[in-house]
Structures are given as C-alpha cells and as structure tokens.
Amino acid sequence: GGRGVLLRRRLAATPMKDEPVISTNSGKEEMIAHSVNVARKASIPSVSSNISNRTPVTPTPLHPAEPSDLRFNRLRPSIEKSDCKYTRYFGRYVAREAIMDEEYWIAAWLRAEDHYEDQSGDRYVESFKRKFASQEFHALKKRCGRQVGEKYTCFVAVKNDDVTRTVVNSVVGTVDLCVRHPLHGETYPAEPGNTPFYSRIYQPDQPKFGYLTNVCVAKYARRQGIASNMLLLAIDAARLDGAESIYIHVHKDNLPARRLYDHVGFKVYIIFFAKKLSFFHLVIKL
DSSP: OOOEEEEEEEOOSSOOTTOOSSOOOOSOOOOOOOOHHHHHHHHOTTSOSOGGGOOOOOOOOSSTTSOOOOOTTOBOOOGGGSOOSOEEEETTEEEEEOOSHHHHHHHHHHHHHHHTGGGTTOTTHHHHHHHHHHHHHHHHHHHHHOOSSEEEEEEEEEEOSSSOOBSTTTEEEEEEEEEEOOBTTOSSTTOOSOOOTTTTSBOTTSOEEEEEEEEEEOGGGOSSSHHHHHHHHHHHHHHHTTEEEEEEEEETTOHHHHHHHHHHTOEEEEEEEETTEEEEEEEEEO
C-alpha cells in the first residue's frame, strides 16, 4: 500500500492579506481569457462552437424522472442579475456559487475531463466522460438541494466580460464545499477504515468543519489564479457558515496541487495509507 497525508492551515478570523472576502473589480483586466469554444469543440463533439447553429444537448440522465432545466443555448446572465450570496472578483473572472443547471452540468463535465485526463487516447473515452458527467450532474444537484445535517455548495468560476456568451461557454472552474458537524466516530472527513453502523449520526455538540472536494479548472484556463480564488471564496463561505476548520486531501504525487494548497495556507495534518495510494490530508484552522 501507499501512504497519504492530512494537511491543515490556521487562519485568522479576517481574510488573508490582500485577499478580501468579497472583492470588487478594479477595472484592471489582469488576463485575457481564451474562448471556451476551444475547449468545448475538442471535448464535447455534439456541442457546436458556433452559437447560432448550436443544438441543445442534454446528457442521458440516469434517472429520467428527475426534473432538469438544461438548455445549452441559454445565454449567460449578467453578474448583477445573479442572486449570489458569495462572490469574488479577480481579473476577468468571478467566482460564485452555481445557480443554473448548465453551470452544474459544466462543473460535472470538468470533473469528467479531469477523471479521464490520462486516458485521452482511449477510443471510447468520450462516451465514458458523458456517462461520468451525467452521473455527477444528478448527484451534484441532489447534494446541493438536500441541506439536512450539512450544507453543500458548488462554486464555479465564470468569465466576467461584456461578450455575449452561453452559460456553458462561461464556466472555467469548479470546487465543492461541504460544511457540517462531525459524525460519531469520525476524526476527520473521508477517514479511511471500517465505518461503524452509527457513522451517519452527527455530533451537534462538536464544532463544524468544511470539506473541499472536486477542484477542477479547464485546461486552457489554468495558471491564471482561478483555482486559488475559488478556494479562497470557499474558505470565506465556510467561515461565514460557522466552520472552525477546513479539510482537503491530495495525492502525494500531485505536486502542482500541493503547491497550490500550500500557497492558500493548508498545512499537513495527517498522512494516511490506502491500497496502492498515498494521500496528504490537509486542514486549515479558521
């Protein structure tokens, strides 16, 4: 077996230096975003890069009876019209919680692309990604809609410019945040080992914590500060929701991710082993 690690970061009650909770766009455009059509053309063959000729495409749902308002030709609403509790402006992007089905779908698709990133040569990889994204889309909407015992939020990073775009051509990154009390018998989230039968019972007398998962950024939009700004927004949201610490796990060989989390402020909390895998478990103390 391999070994893994839990990381941890202690934060003050105020935001990090030069990192406001809700920042305003200074008008200085720090980066020029490439058209999302470049990525969508390669990764979603059935969605044309020509908006005028675009045919709405809905992934095959695992549960057809579940409601869905997916329309891939839906135009992006203005930031001012988006009813968001958490917002963070940076450069030509803005991070906020997902509010439309199309944003949940692209969040699921980015995760599918990340999951199969090393299998791009497989002839069936597009079908695998569509199935993965469909499953994740429905699961993500359920998690965000069922707020009993825990609060689950999907954050997305979207382009913030004056160009007329569809929703699917605006989302460039995603991260999930779960804020809850620990379960009985639980030391930290995603703890490996045998799960006791009472593990789904929360301990309301224990401090809340946040757990970050599914950090993904579109390939063409990486190295522009998108992941770090989404993480900082999620950390601020967790703080406002009462979390006293935030956890995230990362594979020991994922050096870019480890550098990112170190920059944001995570510290190693524990190393744990899994079959043929080694994970760092990181935590931020708020």
